[in-house]
Amino acid sequence: MDLKSYFNQLTTKERELQFGRKAADPLRHAFDVKRVVHAGMNGEMVPPPLAQKTWQDLMHQKVQGHPTQMAYFHIPFCKTKCLYCGFFQNGTDQAAEDAYIKRLIREIEMDAALPRLSGAPIQAVFIGGGTPTSLSPENAGRLLSTIQNCLPLANDYELTLEGRIHDLVPEKMDVWFKNGVNRMSLGVQSFNTEVRRAVGRLDDREEVLRRLQTLSSYNQCSVVIDLMYGLPLQTQEVWQDDVKTLVDSGIDGADLYQLDVFEQSDLHVYIQKGKLPPAATTQEQSAMFSFGKNYLEAQGYKRLSYCHWARNNRERSLYNTQARCGTHLFPFGCGAGGHVDGLSTMLERRLPAYQAAIDQGRKPLMFLMRQSPYAPLAEVIMGQMNQSRLDLQKLIRMEPRLKGLEFLGSLWEEYGLWQDNGYLYQLTEAGQFWQVNMTQTLLESVEHLLGGSSQIHQKKVAAQG
Template identity: 35%
Template sequence: MTAIAAASALAAPPHAVMGRGHPHGGPKPVSAFLVEPGRDALTQAFSGREFSPPWHGSIEVAASEAAAAFERLFATPRSAPAIAYIHMPYCQNHCLFCGFFQNVWRPEVAEPFVDDVIAEIAAKAATPLVASAPIEAVYIGGGTPSALPDQQLVRLIGSLRQLLPLTPDCEITLEGRSHGFGVAKAAAVLEAGATRISLGVQTFSTAVRRRLGRKQSGPEVASFLEDLVGLGRASIVCDLIYGLPGQDHDGWLRDIDIANAVGLDGVTLYALNLFPGGPLATAIEHGKLPPAANIAAQARDYAAGVDRLLGFGWRQAYQSHLIRSPHEQNRYNALIKQGSACLPFGPGAGGQAHGYRWRNVIDVEQRRAMLAQGVAPVEGLSRVPLQYAAQAVITAGLEAGRLDLAAVESLHPGFRVAAAPLLANWTEVGLGEIVKDHFQPSRAGAFWITKLTGGFYAALRSAPSAKGEGG
């Protein structure tokens, strides 16, 4: 599992959490997001982060209505391009930082798993939802998709290209880790049609990697990344996590320097997300690992990492994602935050379309049994909230560093009035500025992006609802 899922509180695509419900507790008022003047904007603005995805506030569809609603979903054409997500629920080992582990990878599961996914794609390829408009990006995630043997990866990617209406320049990302991958497999994957490889590195520090349960040393991972870059045939990106136990500020900056030196096209910087009751939190609680960095130290690491990469000539495309080469677009993650339809394939994959979101059943055997009985193996079908379109504009705008306030107002009249106290406060304390009717987060605001998102969502809730607004 890469940091895309492990750091879901900051920037995860929804496949890892869709269908598991939205955060519990009553909605917070706008006043809860105001910052006391005099606090340091970067390290003291808020006490913690929160998860505020565009689908926050979704309402579960009653079980008696779900089957018919799901059938209508796939019978309804799209008019706009979509993305697709293929989920592999197998990991080579359970990394301590990960809260999404499902199944231990075994070589014998490879062929039946790929058979099942290809059969699912073939069965749905002709449905109006899938066939009616192009697909601009495909993300093969997990889990550890790179653990699949060469021939199975080639077969899977070939089937995607054969069965789905991919655009000629469709971005096809393979997520994975360096252990069990290899240059020969990577070359085969690229030859089959993958255009992007994303590795969950987390850190290049061998000592910290060992504590996390990673098998290869930092130099081995860096060397493999250099080899991938040397192929010259795809965008090569990696994830790094700051705030890890045993990782100090200088060590984090060394990770940034190595990421720059190996020639990557892009890098994503994630704050450590400690899952309560998870293996990493438990190990820290029992004294087996040193404490993770506090929120202030994480803030300093984030700002220093971004500034260092910018100094090397990188460009900040999104809150956590920086790029160096023009062909690195990170298209899947950008589109999912914009509310694009997402077509899910494989156990545990999450989807969204036509104002609904859902999740494929993740248990492999249960899924096969349901298919054998003629029952759609899906769960958690929910209607997105009425303010979903406005929330997607907020999320995408803040991620890209420039929120169009007028665009949100047009979707939800009254937003500007409700958000006025936030905008006045945040500009005063240094979390951002307003430029030509756009709110632009500062470096500190970018670190606290989930809190800013939550604040704007609260403004939507307190403003009059726009008639006809929806997903």
């Protein structure tokens, strides 16, 4: 069935969920809600008894060609749990942290000796969590020096340490910069003290700005923050002040993220019980997105991807940009995810299971999955859509049957979601806001055209409406 015939046989509700609608204001109303957190395709699970051998066979293979490679390290500890967060695993505990870093270093040493990892440079390293900056100076130094000594880092590598403002103290920063950290990504979310305190952030506006200034004064790294739009108590005026304060701070870049209120999150529970006012609706968030985009463009910021912005050339956002393109990503640590040579994995999320696997000399795989046979096409689509464009003719050259996507080209141009510039489709402002929905539909359309699948994925990621 061609894509137009498939489109016509859907109910109105299904059609608008998957393909959107024509609206007078597509920024607000092309879709009702965001339907996935990240666009993607399903794969095929490797049977658990075969997972360890399959992974080890891959890691013992020599590298083919000159692939771009990255590494992700997960630190599963936080001092506090933010209400909106879906990544909390464990509270901070020094004994648990010491034991964990010992195992994490052992995992790095085991994998670093294998040909698949050691045979090509690592362009980007991301230490995420959790709250990596919560590590003691001693443990941070041990981990960072191991990364430096064991991984084949490229000369121009990016090493990002993720964390929170409260940890920006000299005894920690000295260790980070002595051991190769050249990019700091900090979860500010909002500069407004009332908004920050409502969702569990510790420091007030003045302290946030003071510590950012101290970090910048080291002149040792790119300083980047996360700002989130749509938080409870964060009115349009508060959001506008957040973006203006970002620019005034002079730091190197920022990520502007849309708040997703998950139905099972603490934030949703607080809102339902009346402990916090409602978060912004998706339609209200669209206005926030528009302001942030237009203000940063007017201030001369360079857009690196859908939500990443750079004030200067020091900020590259290599990891975040490459992660959307299917770049090989080696995972380390409890709860880390990665994908290498057509295999995707998630490592054990429970500390006891993770530590037991390391003690037994095994990669702590929670599961291993073979990626979709259409993954190379999906990676092109996701990488381009993350840059607010789609080269449909390139896809058709890769797979002629994707000529059927021309139906979407015309449809979404009519809906005001993108424009054909004669070479490729450029997303409009409305298309940029809804690009996750559009990307998921493109992937589902590829599966339909090449494999006959008719799935419509929807996850409950917008409980705010």
